[in-house]
Amino acid sequence: MITITFDRVTRSFGGKPLFDSLDAKIRGGKITAVTGPNGSGKSTFLRLAGHLLRPDSGQVSVKCDDAELRRADYRDRLGIVTPELRFYPRLTAYENMTFFLGLRGKTLTTDTYRDLLKRVGLDETAVRGKFAGAFSTGMRQRLKFAVLLASGADVWLLDEPAANLDAAGRAMILREARQAAASGAVVLWATNDAGEEEKADEVIRLGGNPARRS
Ligand SMILES: Nc1ncnc2c1ncn2[C@@H]1O[C@H](COP(=O)(O)OP(=O)(O)OP(=O)(O)O)[C@@H](O)[C@H]1O
Ligand SMILES: [Mg+2]
Known part of the structure; x- marks a missing residue:
């Protein structure tokens, strides 16, 4: 099981400190908001947390069962859903998924593709032959989850994952996040929503006194 530890992490932007000596621990098997x-x-x-940005000082260490995870291994296990992630607008859902999974050295069978679409609540016949650029925002958000699920990642970094999703979509991601956590994955979920915070196992509060509930 993976544990991510922030040890006295300091990070500033343009001379303005954002984090000053922040400590935090994120454990696999839980949803951490x-x-x-x-x-x-x-x-x-x-x-x-995803080693996509370095702290100015302090450390973010990632351990798997007490052994430090190698950089390449960590990258292989990371799955990220953020508003910055964009699909190619002139490719279909299948083509986009094949492309993004190909970057990770994974292939996608049509059976898996169909199962994943169903799991994230996308209608296969409705998206067939349609470019991702013609999807609604919520449909694209669901497609991001299909890529995440297909990737087999067990460290999920979800940046406001419920944004633009309807009630069924929100229920879907909570169900998937729960299932991933139950199988030992790290689920880190950035949110502003009190209801989502309520459903998490642990909470890291920023902007004020960072605190953890356990
Ligand atoms: N690459 C960057 N360069 C300069 N400033 C940055 C950079 N990344 C973040 N910041 C600054 O750090 C602060 C925190 O930004 P961040 O995006 O992490 O906040 P957030 O809590 O995710 O906000 P939101 O709820 O709006 O998504 C902001 O003041 C932002 O301008
Ligand atoms: Mg943000």
Whole structure:
């Protein structure tokens, strides 16, 4: 099981400190919510956790059963859903999925593709032959989850994953996040929504006194 530890992490932008000596622990097997107002550093926290951004000082260490995880192994296990992730607008859902999974050295069978679409609540006949650029925002968000599920990642960095989703979509991601956590995955979920925070097992509050509930 993976554990991500923030040890006295300090990070500034343009000389303005965002995190000052922040400690935090994120454990596999749980859904951890990262909360705080706009600009409090939720997205930055996720990027630090994913080793996509370095701290100015301090450390973000990633261990699997007490052994430090190698950089390449960590990258293979990371799955990221953020608003910045974009699909190619002139490719279909299948083509986009094949492309993004191909980057990870994975192939996608049509059977798996169909199963995944069903799992994320996309209607296969409705998206057939349709470019991702013609999808609604919620449909694209669901497709991001299909890629995440297909990737087999067991460290999920979800940046406001429920944005633009309807009630069924929100229920879908919560169900999938629960299932992933139950199988030991790290699920780090940045949110501003009190209801989503309520459903998490642990909460890291930013912008104020970072606190953890356990
Ligand atoms: N690459 C960057 N360059 C400069 N400033 C940055 C950068 N990334 C983040 N910041 C600053 O750090 C602060 C926190 O940003 P961040 O995006 O992490 O907040 P957030 O909690 O995710 O906000 P939101 O709720 O709006 O998504 C902001 O003031 C932002 O301008
Ligand atoms: Mg953000």
